[in-house]
Amino acid sequence: MSKGPEYTIPPRTQTLGYLAMWWIEHHCVVPDGDNAGASFVPSLDHRVYMANWYRVKPTAKPGERAAAFVYRIGLWVAAQKVGKSPGVAAETCLEFVGPSLYDGRAVEGEMYICPWSGCPCMDDPYFYEAGEPRGKPWATPRIQLAAVVEDQVENTWGALVPMIDDGPLANVIPKTGEAFIRHPNKNRDSRTEIVTSKADGKLGARISAGKCDETGLWNESNSMKKFERNLRRGAGGMGGRVSHSSNPYDPAENSVLQDQMESQLPDILKHHFPPPAALEFKKKADRLQIFRWNYASSPWVDIRTVEAEAVALMETSPAEAERFYGNRIVAGSGTWMDMARWTLTGLDGLEGRPEPITVSARTKVTLGFDGSDNNDHTGIRLETLDGYQFTPTYGPDNNRKTYWKPADWQGRIPHAEVNAAVDQIATEFEIVRAYCDPMFWETDIDNWGAKYGEKVFLKWATNRISAMHASLERFRTDVYNPDAQFTHDADPDVAVHMRNAIIRARNVDKLTGLRQYILGKPADHQKFDLTMSSVLAHEARMDAIADGALDVPADNYVYF
Template structure:
């Protein structure tokens, strides 16, 4: 059930500050709510094991783990544990001081503690902040350590430096701060479109400046969607590359890879495995939630069974796309290609994708995306798009191009005239293809989707932007079949390169059907 690298058992008492920390925490922190509100805080056995290994040290008092990730099912108790860690790092004995005469480590408080609860928006920090405030309100720590509990910031009444504060991508002074401990909650929601990747990278740089003094990042997450390229996915992939490294990845999930969600006994077993000793969890209530028709398969797996699963309506599963990578035969000047173009002017991005005729290899020619800079108004650089399309014409042998004419009628019309004029046979090269025509678009989408799942007659060069747009696309049903779109109208997860890829692959099929593919024949030795 433990699929991370949390070691079996517990560390030796001479090799962890966690034992002293647990005694301290259960003395100075209180239960914030429920029927035991105001009573001394009690960790579960699993939470204790996490703390003991998080604060494990070597014989010189240095951390065994430089960073940590806690991946558990929804409702397991991640937020209370993170809140307790914030308090421990603020005023508790969380740094190595020395070994006593019996060889046991002795902890000390941080001299200038700066604990940051980080998220992509201030509202997302609320759960952890409120839990911290509840654990400190009317606790022994509030008076003993002279703490002022503010609505957003917790600090010392005396004015002594040190605080617990929320930070987001818009926080002033985020870059350059020197935090001693950072909590990153629900990092499966931290993606490029909401600034989560940028926040993580800034915090990581900040913490590394004082890592020698014991500063660290601890994040929590549910099982992530592998199509979203979240911070949680980054962390998981880093752990997979080096499972015996200095990243503590604590993950408990249902033991079986495939669970029939209609099999109530199997679901109950999986839930009990995933939730462990979280006795407050209503297992029967979770079973009912999973059986609710409104709960998708991916939600059941990710949030309740803690198993990585893509969204049920994702158009192209990431493993399928990754399996089409071909690094051995790069696109070369002079190759015969087809082209797909999907354009916008303001809110969406604009993409040009090529597809080699002889093997269906997709590659990104140009992508113009909104950088979401609040200080300037963004618009697609139409001159640059035109330049990239003409450069592609001069570099490759474009045999067929399908272009969405929306907002670009004049440009597409000019391409059609110029490309035909430049073709030695005077053939039409550029054709309009409107994604709004549902029947032809459904057929084009299905053509690429089927080829990808069969793994035949299609591949790609591994471009990460193209992969991102492909992964962002979700399906929806119309009478003519399945179309693809963004996950929501306001979503910043663009799919224009995915649309362009569909058009390019469809254009390839048209070029081949029209007899435009030049077949390379091997020379044969003839003897007489």
């Protein structure tokens, strides 16, 4: 097991990040503490983030702003106390008066020329590599530091002001203020300022950069989702970019950060390196390993202090403690699946786990189907008789997942696509049992039964509380139990749906005296249909085995 994150770092010829790091070290100072006034050196984790955040497209042209960069939105997600606030303050200085715009490619021997006369950085100039992106400052930048309330952004603002006043930037920016900092070009609109949900009159302004603080707390209830959309529109109007810094989010709170982390858009940088899933936050020995992982590049952090604060928080909010100090996306009360255990049973080639299995044709499988019409999602999961669960694919090139969202199909689930997928699955594999939730799909399931066997394709209503509760308990038990030999393909969409599912208590079973439950979702957009498909596929497998599906030797699998 690795002792720290394994980063991917682009070379100098692909990013402005190396120039950005040099500039920060030569212009920004440590804002407080024993080393106040010393050169500010970004942590390793922050340097990796910046190297990727400032990656330049191979096709970038001089004069392009946001369009020159690979990423439009940046997410720096890390544990409490790693230094995100002073890091963001240093980025703000760079975006305000430093070389944060693409300015073509350098030739061998070329160096960055600081536009601020007399700047001491020229005593140690930055020489570009041949082909490295050149940088230049914005002519009229406007930066907004955004948070729910002013107290929240104070950590960044409180680091920004002394970072300027107590170092070389004091000669560039002669005056800082309590509410905004004016740019040395004296342009009325060139400034760095605070914007909050309580005073959002500045929203809508054309901005060169938006720095969003703790977006794991931004949601609909505090009006911050609309706030963030307005901020992005302001950046888009000027060719600016928006970055977030936050602790991991609570999946039950439907936050802006969750929306961005779960987005499939390729222009969102997701810089989040949680500790290995095998380490349990509840165990002190594991917890110390987690802290060493999270704070590997933060030598100023005393792990003993973090441990004391985490233990105190665990008394009242263990999930919050694991998010803040464990750097994990953990739901609060009511969550159904322990995501660390779900991750451990997945095959994805990470943390020493084997690669996903390629299941050979005509393998015996069971099928789980949970469908919708025009609101929830629809998905199919398969499970082999020896307990490997996966999302099959279909289509002319066999590259479409059996997972459908109304938004991708003109607002409705495409029955023709689902039927084509079932036909292809039935041709490729031997389905020994399929459990299908019949709501909205009665006729389709009847047709599948007519084609492939009425004793194979069975209607399994998920609104039966006793039956559903028993299936949920069996599935979760087998996921948690290492002797159950359950594994899965680590499908990221399924992981999101597992994380979304929360427990909804129902009546007490008269025979056992235990309170039963079903699953629900924290918010309407947080779907868990693939969770239901997974549970149904597993229930079908266990019932098929009980009915003798293993009496005939199962086909061999081909593993790659």
